[in-house]
Amino acid sequence: MLELILLSSIFLVVPAPGTGTIHSVLPDGQGPYPTIQAAIDSALAGDVIELADGVFAGAGNRELDFRGKALILRSQNGDPGTCVIDCGNGGRALWFHSGESADALVLGITIRSGLGKPEGGAILCEGIASPTIAHCTFSGNRAERGGAIACRGGSGPAIIGCDFSGNQAKMGGAICAIDLAHPSLEHCRVTGNQAEHGGAIAGVQGASPQMSECLVVGNRATKEGGAVWCQSSSPTVSQCTLADNHGQIAGGGIAARDMSAVSLEKSIIVFSTAGGAVSCDANSVAIVSCCNIFGNAGGDWDGAIANRATDRGNSSQDPLFCSELYPPAPRMLRSDSPCAPQQTRGCGRIGARAVGCDRPLSDAEEAPGSRLFLQPIGSNPFAPPARIDYGVPASDGPLRLSLAVFDLQGRLVRRLVDRPHGPGTFTATWDGRDVGDRPVADGLYFCRLRFGEHRLTRQLLLIR
Numbered sequence: 001m002l003e004l005i006l007l008s009s010i011f012l013v014v015p016a017p018g019t020g021t022i023h024s025v026l027p028d029g030q031g032p033y034p035t036i037q038a039a040i041d042s043a044l045a046g047d048v049i050e051l052a053d054g055v056f057a058g059a060g061n062r063e064l065d066f067r068g069k070a071l072i073l074r075s076q077n078g079d080p081g082t083c084v085i086d087c088g089n090g091g092r093a094l095w096f097h098s099g100e101s102a103d104a105l106v107l108g109i110t111i112r113s114g115l116g117k118p119e120g121g122a123i124l125c126e127g128i129a130s131p132t133i134a135h136c137t138f139s140g141n142r143a144e145r146g147g148a149i150a151c152r153g154g155s156g157p158a159i160i161g162c163d164f165s166g167n168q169a170k171m172g173g174a175i176c177a178i179d180l181a182h183p184s185l186e187h188c189r190v191t192g193n194q195a196e197h198g199g200a201i202a203g204v205q206g207a208s209p210q211m212s213e214c215l216v217v218g219n220r221a222t223k224e225g226g227a228v229w230c231q232s233s234s235p236t237v238s239q240c241t242l243a244d245n246h247g248q249i250a251g252g253g254i255a256a257r258d259m260s261a262v263s264l265e266k267s268i269i270v271f272s273t274a275g276g277a278v279s280c281d282a283n284s285v286a287i288v289s290c291c292n293i294f295g296n297a298g299g300d301w302d303g304a305i306a307n308r309a310t311d312r313g314n315s316s317q318d319p320l321f322c323s324e325l326y327p328p329a330p331r332m333l334r335s336d337s338p339c340a341p342q343q344t345r346g347c348g349r350i351g352a353r354a355v356g357c358d359r360p361l362s363d364a365e366e367a368p369g370s371r372l373f374l375q376p377i378g379s380n381p382f383a384p385p386a387r388i389d390y391g392v393p394a395s396d397g398p399l400r401l402s403l404a405v406f407d408l409q410g411r412l413v414r415r416l417v418d419r420p421h422g423p424g425t426f427t428a429t430w431d432g433r434d435v436g437d438r439p440v441a442d443g444l445y446f447c448r449l450r451f452g453e454h455r456l457t458r459q460l461l462l463i464r
Contacts, residue, residue: 020046024076027054035060036085040071048072048442051109053082062087062114066131068098072443074107078463080137080163087114087141093122096129102158104131107444108461111136116143119176120150121167123157125183130156134444135461137163138174145169145202146176147193149183156182160444161459164190164200171195172202173219177209177233184210187459190227194220197255198229199245207233211240215331215352220246225255226275232258239266241331241352243321247275252296256284256304264288268319268339268351272296280304288312290347292319292339313347322356332356374449374456384432386460388416390449394423402450403428405460413440421451432462 023039024031033039037060039049049071062085064073073094075083085093093111096104106123114122121141125131129151138148147167151157162185164174173193177183181203188211190200199219203209207230216227226245228235235254242253252272256262256279264286269277276298278286286304290313293300300316301309308314320337321330332353333340339350349355375389392401401421405413414435416428430447434440442463449456 020044020048022048022050024050024052025056026052027056036073037061037064040064040066040069040073043069043071045070048074050074050076051083052076055084055086057086057088061085062093063091064094066094066096066098066100066104068100070101070103072105072107073109074105074442074463075109078108078135078461080108080110080135083108084110084112086112087122089113089115089142092116092120092124092141092143095120095124095126096131096155096157097124097126098129099127100129100131102130102132105443106131106133106136108135109137110139111148112139112141114141114143114148116141116146116150118144119152119178120146120148121169122148123150125149125151125155125157125181126153128154130158132158132160133162134158134160135162137165139164139166141167143169145171145178147173147195149175150178151176151181151183152178154180154182156184159183159185159188161187162189164188165192167193169195170197171204171229172198173200173221175201175209177201177203177207179205180207182208182210184212185214186212188214190214190216190219192218194222195229196223197221198225198227199247200227201235202228203230203233203235203260205232208235209233210236210238212238213352214240216240216242216245217331218244220248221251221255221275222248224248224250224257224275224279226252226272227269228254228262230254230256230260230262232260234261234263236263237265237267238263239349239352241268243268243270243331244273246273247279247298249275250298251275251279252298253277253293254286255279256286257281258283260284262286264291266290266347266350269293270295270319272298274298276300276302278303278305288314290314290344290350292317292350294318313345319351372451372454372456374447374458382460382462384462385429386432386462388428388430388447389425390428391425392421392423392451395452399452402448404448405430406446406448413445430460
């Protein structure tokens with residue numbers, strides 16, 4: 001798996017398994033396939049089910065079953081805002097239960113108004129099914145457990161770059177992991193979801209959900225765990241921002257119960273509107289390092305973490321987020337933030353978002369080599385070639401710089417730069433080919449820059 005302890009956002013590449021046939025589906029049922037399920041049933045492993053813009057609804061467009069095949073289900077243009085599966089509260093969208101692997105991919109689709117009975121309002125993963133769900137939006141879905149996604153029985157879906165909002169459940173407003181499930185969430189936004197326990201995410205019965213570089217904001221638990229609630233489980237929260245969440249009884253940020261063990265590192269928990277930052281019962285523990293916990297209504301460094309406030313890079317300071325009027329992304333950090341890399345006593349960046357709201361200098365103003373950066377791709381999704389701009393700061397001597405593209409499994413796709421590098425602003429291009437000069441399949445990829453001890457990554461969505 002690709003290393004994800006990074007100093008910036010990520011370039012994601014999920015290659016399709018092979019270069020199979022593309023099966024196009026229209027929302028009005030015209031064309032060769034009247035429904036999405038009809039296209040899935042006709043497809044072979046490695047094929048692509050491509051959905052045109054519009055709203056897909058009704059029988060055959062929900063309760064979709066890959067039947068164990070390694071397929072890609074994707075929107076035609078990669079934009080979830082224009083391609084919607086509307087379940088109409090008549091069931092969930094997708095059921096993975098036949099051992100589907102990471103090569104089963106759902107990409108660039110909105111799933112709304114799903115109803116799970118009792119689990120997984122939009123998607124349910126069971127057994128060892130572990131699909132990849134990337135660049136999708138989930139809204140207005142409901143279930144008893146896992147308003148949007150539920151996974152159980154050892155399943156481990158990779159959930160990458162997805163948005164969850166307005167989903168509801170009794171347990172896990174957006175996501176619930178059950179019975180040894182181990183989902184991973186990377187670069188997701190989880191906002192405005194609600195549950196009794198775990199307004200955003202819940203883990204129970206030995207589950208071990210993992211969150212990395214996720215923004216978890218404004219979720220509400222009418223009982224415990226505004227952002228995260230766990231019972232007999234072991235969640236890991238790494239480089240995330242948990243802000244403005246609400247735990248009515250306890251745990252505005254995180255609540256751990258019944259022999260749970262929470263690992264919390266390089267994360268921000270701030271401004272909970274009810275409940276303290278972290279609540280553990282007598283049989284649970286929270287291991288906290290390099291975290292900033294501040295301004296929570298029910299308390300910050302108290303209870304189970306009372307003696308950890310100054311340990312291992314921990315702090316309690318206003319994180320100095322950018323103004324809400326700053327357009328690129330919420331909860332980015334000001335350059336003088338105590339969570340910015342240069343301020344954290346060796347912890348690197350704390351929280352999900354990078355430093356980013358200071359006025360960028362124009363090309364004429366910025367001194368060559370003044371900072372290390374990896375610019376977002378100008379058009380993403382993109383058709384080759386992709387232009388990748390990066391900057392290298394001055395150093396005591398030339399350091400080796402590596403700029404490369406990887407797939408989701410961490411395999412090298414193409415190395416773009418690999419040499420000692422002086423300061424300045426530079427441009428590289430990727431033509432959508434691998435090390436053997438073969439065109440790669442459409443999908444989601446990582447572009448990673450390494451310079452000395454620093455790493456920057458961004459996601460890259462290739463759709464020809």
